[in-house]
Amino acid sequence: MVTWRTTVLGQSAIGRVQARWAARAGIERIIATLARHTETPDADDPMAVVRDLEFDWTGTLESGSWDIRHVAEGEEFRGPLDLHSRMSVNTITKLQLGELPEMSIDTVDSILDWRDEDEEVQGIGAERSFYEGRDLGYIPRNAPFKSITELELVAGAWPEYVRGEDWNLNNRLDGNEDDGENATPGDDADGRLDTGWAGYLTARSIDSPLGRSGFPKIRITADTDPAELMEVTGVDEAQANALMAFAETANGVMGPLLSIDLGELVGQPAQNTGRSRGRSTGRTSRNARGGSNDEGISPLDTEQLKAIFAECTMTDFSGPDRIPGKVNLNTAGPEVLALVFNDDASIAESILALRQSRAEGITSIVDLLEIRRIDPDVLSTVADQLDVTGWVYSISSRGISPTGQEIEIHAVVDRSTLPVKIIEYRED
Structure with a gap:
């Protein structure tokens, strides 16, 4: 035996x-x-x-x-x-957070308070004094979330909201997550996994400095080599200089390129292009070169825009923090x-x-x-x-x-x- x-x-x-x-x-x-x-x-x-x-x-x-x-x-x-x-969860907006199921206004504000850098309470949210007053043993990070489970530390973000039925956060339907009330967590035994807020949010995703080609993206700044920008994206010299100038402005992000002509963004609109905004068919040909400052900046055509979004960025990846x-x-x-x-x-x-x-x-x-x-205009904002x-x-x-x-x-x-x-x- x-x-x-x-x-x-x-x-x-x-x-x-x-x-x-x-x-x-x-x-x-x-x-x-x-x-x-x-x-x-x-x-x-x-x-x-x-x-x-x-x-x-x-x-x-x-x-x-x-x-x-x-x-x-x-x-x-x-x-x-x-x-x-x-x-x-580190970039989602207040309006977007409010659309999550079971999400209350005070919890939205508390999530934003947890990840922002200041100690000022947003709306009816919760900052350091709230957590210290309840002797919880921790205070808000006041920095980006490190994991989705950290969300459970936020006032109002209960585990059943964050995890749903996926109690071990493995993104699979396990036996105890489809057995009704027999074992933790409580579930509806319908053969489908309710992943809670974790099914909408993540703290792990990272932006990459690599372009679609596999090479590092060109960071567009005033110091960018215009010749390299022209070679990679197909823009002409005037367009390259305009992109570099726009990147240095307070609104220097990629989104506006989708809704506003490049010339308008830098105060030099093209003359007689037949196009002002959006999806109008008046985009100039990629081969149409020679736009000068006197004539304004030629609008970016579809292929140029695709190349810019694929191989360029206005984000600084040189810092220690993950994007x-x-x-x-x-x-x-x-x-x-x-x-x-x-x-x-x-x-x-x-x-x-x-x-x-x-x-x-x-x-x-x-x-x-x-x-x-x-x-x-909506696309440019997101x-x-x-x-x-x-x-x-x-x-x-x-x-x-x-x-x-x-x-x-x-x-x-x-x-x-x-x-x-x-x-x-x-x-x-």
């Missing part, structure tokens, strides 16, 4: 080891795929990485197999979760897309229709100008929240041994720079 029991325990231990390394193999497979697409990206097909990651969702070894899935907006998908399919990530138009679901556009479901549906109509997906934020429902690729992924890899034992590894990986880094890791 003792020998039999020892054998069973030994086989069980071996099974756990096999399942663990099978799960880790799945993690490494995803990392390898992400590294390949970061080093040699297909600039014309941002959906290529999505397809390859979905292909890697399962694999078999001599000692076991792995299974990688995730749930987004109630639907299960194969492969890892692109955290850029969610909004950054919060943007929402990936190619992986975000309808609820998150509606949230970006202040709960406008019709715009979300139009973006999904555009994305699904092309095998390569949406290749540039400029593509959204084709959607009649999106006003260019442009700094949108992109067409993701840099940080959440991987829930479940390893299964030949004897049926399972071990799950949850990892968050960052491919914004090479080599790909694991920034969060836990085993269940």
Whole structure:
């Protein structure tokens, strides 16, 4: 009897080891795929990485197999979760926060108070004195959130709101999350995972200094080499100088380029272009050179705009702080897309229709100008929240041994720079 029991325990231990390394193999497979697409990206097909990651969702070894899935907006998908399919809790606006389910006005203000740098209470929010007065043992960070679980420290942000039914935040529907009231958390046993606010928000997404080509983006400043800017984006010398001048203004961000002519942004509108704003067809040809200061600055055409948004930035990546990530138009679901556009479901549906109509997906934020429902002025205000690729992924890899034992590894990986880094890791 003792020998039999020892054998069973030994086989069980071996099974756990096999399942663990099978799960880790799945993690490494995803990392390898992400590294390949970061080093040699297909600039014309941002959906290529999505397809390859979905292909890697399962694999078999001599000692076991792995299974990688995730749930987004109630639907299960194969492969890892692109955290850029969610909004950054560090850049989401007050109006957008207010559209989240179960979100109250005081909690919105408290979230903004937690991440801002000052001690002034916003509206009916909560700053240092509130937390000290209740002897909670902590005070607001007054800096960007580090993780989505940190949100639970904010006044009014209860765990059931943040996590929903996904109690372990692994983005998968586990048995205890679909059994009614039998085990924590309480759920409705409907076969769908309610991910709470964590299904809309993330603190992990990061903006990358890399362009769609895989090379570092050109930071547009007064010191930018105009010749390099002209070569990469196809703009003429006058347009290059205008971009550099605009970048140095108080409003020097990328968004206004989508709704206002470049010449107007720097006080030198083009003459007789037949176009003033938005999606008018009066964009000049990319090959139309020679616009001078006397004649005004020629408007940027569609291809020039796409090149600028793909390979340039007005953001300074040289500092020690991470730049919060943007929402990936190619992986975000309808609820998150509606949230970006202040709960406008019709715009979300139009973006999904555009994305699904092309095998390569949406290749540039400029593509959204084709959607009649999106006003260019509105698009310019949310442009700094949108992109067409993701840099940080959440991987829930479940390893299964030949004897049926399972071990799950949850990892968050960052491919914004090479080599790909694991920034969060836990085993269940």
